[in-house]
Amino acid sequence: EAQVTQNPRYLITVTGKKLTVTCSQNMNHEYMSWYRQDPGLGLRQIYYSMNVEVTDKGDVPEGYKVSRKEKRNFPLILESPSPNQTSLYFCASSLGGTVFNYGYTFGSGTRLTVV
C-alpha cells in the first residue's frame, strides 16, 4: 500500500530533551515536507526537501532540523524542544517537487507534547 509512515503517533517529552520524529514513504516520491498544525492557523510548513540531500526552510523552521540522506526518509529533529513546539505534526510527500499539479500524500500525524 502506498503510504507515508510517521512514528511515533503520540509523544510526551520534557523541555530540552532531543527527539526525532521519523517519516518514511514507499512511493519513490522526490518531494517531502514537514508541517505543524495548530488550531486556527491551519498547516504551516517547517522544512521541505526537493530531493536527496536538498533541504530548505519553510515558514516556521526555528527549533527544527531535518535531513534527507535517502529518498524514502525525511526525519524531523528537535534538538532542544520547548513547550511552544507542542503541536500536531504531519509529514507529506509528492511526486515531482517542481511539478505543480501533484497533490500531497500525508502521514497520519504525530501529536507532540512538550512539558
Add this chain to the structure above:
Amino acid sequence: AQSVAQPEDQVNVAEGNPLTVKCTYSVSGNPYLFWYVQYPNRGLQFLLKYITGDNLVKGSYGFEAEFNKSQTSFHLKKPSALVSDSALYFCAVRDPSDMRFGAGTRLTVKP
C-alpha cells in the same frame, strides 16, 4: 506569494441538504488549487484539484468544486450532505516549494 483564505471557521448543515465550503485565492500566474479533508486522528486526504480546463471539478466521495476566476474563488460543494462528511476541510494552493493551506473549515452535518 500564493495564498488561500477560508472565510468560515464552521459550517453546519442538515443531512440531505446541499453544502458549500468557501475558499478564495490570491495567486500570481495560473492557480493550482486543491481541497483536502481531515477526519479525526487522521492525516489530510486529497479530495480534488483544479489545474486547468473545466471550471467544475469532480472529486472523491461525491464532492465537487467550482473554480471562478472573476471571483477568485474555489468553493467546495456537495449536492446532498452525509453525517459522515463531518470533518475539517482545507483549501490549498500549490507554489514552487509548498502547498499553502487555508486555516480550515469545520463541517458539521447533523442528522
